[in-house]
Structure formats: structure tokens, C-alpha cells
Amino acid sequence: SAVISQKPSRDICQRGTSLTIQCQVDSQVTMMFWYRQQPGQSLTLIATANQGSEATYESGFVIDKFPISRPNLTFSTLTVSNMSPEDSSIYLCSGRDGNYGYTFGSGTRLTVV
Amino acid sequence: DQQVKQNSPSLSVQEGRISILNCDYTNSMFDYFLWYKKYPAEGPTFLISISSIKDKNEDGRFTVFLNKSAKHLSLHIVPSQPGDSAVYFCAALKNTGNQFYFGTGTSLTVIP
Numbered sequence: 001s002a003v004i005s006q007k008p009s010r011d012i013c014q015r016g017t018s019l020t021i022q023c024q025v026d027s028q029v030t031m032m033f034w035y036r037q038q039p040g041q042s043l044t045l046i047a048t049a050n051q052g053s054e055a056t057y058e059s060g061f062v063i064d065k066f067p068i069s070r071p072n073l074t075f076s077t078l079t080v081s082n083m084s085p086e087d088s089s090i091y092l093c094s095g096r097d098g099n100y101g102y103t104f105g106s107g108t109r110l111t112v113v
Numbered sequence: 114d115q116q117v118k119q120n121s122p123s124l125s126v127q128e129g130r131i132s133i134l135n136c137d138y139t140n141s142m143f144d145y146f147l148w149y150k151k152y153p154a155e156g157p158t159f160l161i162s163i164s165s166i167k168d169k170n171e172d173g174r175f176t177v178f179l180n181k182s183a184k185h186l187s188l189h190i191v192p193s194q195p196g197d198s199a200v201y202f203c204a205a206l207k208n209t210g211n212q213f214y215f216g217t218g219t220s221l222t223v224i225p
Contacts, residue, residue, distance in 0.1 A: 004156070006156070033212075033213075035213075041217065042115070042117070042202070042215040042216055042217040042218065043157075043202070043213065043215040044215075045212050045213065048212075058212070092156055092157075094213075102147075102159065102213075103159070104149075104156035104157045104158075105156050106155050106156045107155070107156050
């Protein structure tokens with residue numbers, strides 16, 4: 001199955017700044033997704049990253065806050081914009097490799113101070 | 114709206130005994146279910162899956178059972194080993210989409 005390298009693994013950021021998280025897959029995957037896990041909660045889908053077009057966002061998430069790029073089938077970025085302490089979470093990317101073949105990155109632990 | 118629920122946040126089991134992790138769901142459109150294992154500082158790792166056309170799937174020490182009428186699935190680990198200590202997430206997929214619906218996880222501790 002595909003292997004996903006995600007970075008940074010963790011960061012501490014100032015309120016009002018932005019952070020871009022990158023995911024690189026070692027093989028082409030048909031779909032990529034971005035998730036958030038807030039403390040004590042389950043993984044929540046932020047958006048589906050579409051190659052060469054705008055991401056598809058889930059209810060409660062907007063492009064201005066979480067811009068996503070996917071320039072090709074092996075790479076995607078998620079930016080957390082104008083951060084506040086409420087954005088402190090683990091952010092996780094995932095790739096779908098064939099039918100139900102999902103793999104995950106190692107996650108980014110973000111702390112906003 | 115939590116459509117997939119894991120009501121036990123933690124579970125402790127002696128090494129060599131059976132670990133049973135439970136998961137309940139509410140949406141009858143889910144047709145594929147997965148279990149993931151997560152170690153600290155790592156992303157989830159796929160463990161085992163089951164399609165709604167089956168009621169049991171086995172892979173080595175891991176068996177997943179699905180009871181569609183009860184909207185319940187469980188993961189059995191036999192025999193449990195200390196290396197199994199991790200957080201286990203169940204997840205469900207609808208037959209119409211790609212979005213995972215994850216449970217909140219159960220932290221399993223296997224005591225040597």
C-alpha cells in the first residue's frame with residue numbers, strides 16, 4: 001500500500017499566523033483527504049483534495065480558513081489560516097489507493113498560543 | 114452527530130487473554146467497516162475490514178464481527194499481546210461516498 005510522508009510532525013504557532021502542512025505519497029493515489037482530530041474527539045473530515053481543482057469541503061469547513069492544494073496525484077497541502085487556539089488539533093492526511101485501500105500520514109500536532 | 118460510537122474509552126486485558134473492542138453505528142447506509150490501530154505520535158494503521166455482506170472476517174489473531182440488525186461490530190484479538198497496546202478506532206463508509214466516519218477510539222492496554 002502507499003506510504004504517506006507528512007510534515008511537520010508538530011508545530012507551535014502564534015495566534016493570527018498560518019501554517020501549511022504537506023503530504024507526499026510514494027505512489028499515485030486516486031483520492032486524498034484531510035482530517036482534524038480535536039482533543040477528545042474523533043477524526044473529522046475537513047475536505048477531499050481534488051487534483052487540479054478546488055477541494056470539496058465538509059459542512060463547517062471553508063476554503064478561506066483551510067485552503068488546500070493538490071497539484072498532482074502524489075502531493076497535497078493544507079493551510080490553517082489566521083490561527084486561533086481553537087485550531088489546536090492533530091491534522092491528518094489520507095490517501096485512497098484502490099478500493100478501500102486507505103493509508104494515513106503520521107499526523108501534525110498543532111498548538112496555537 | 115456521532116454516527117459511529119465507541120462507548121469504552123479504555124480497556125485493560127491480561128496478556129494471552131481475549132480483547133474485545135466494540136463499536137456501534139446509527140446509519141444503515143454504511144456498508145463497509147474498518148478497524149485502525151494508532152500508536153502515539155503516529156497516524157492510524159489499517160488493521161482489518163469487513164463488508165456488510167459478511168458477518169465475520171478473520172486475519173490471524175484479529176477477527177471482526179458485524180451484526181447488521183444491531184448496527185454493531187466488534188474486534189476480537191486473541192491472544193492479546195503487549196504490542197497490541199494502542200488506540201483502536203472503528204470507521205464506517207457509506208455505499209455512496211468516500212468519507213470515513215470514525216469512532217472516538219478505545220485505548221487498549223495489554224498487561225504482561
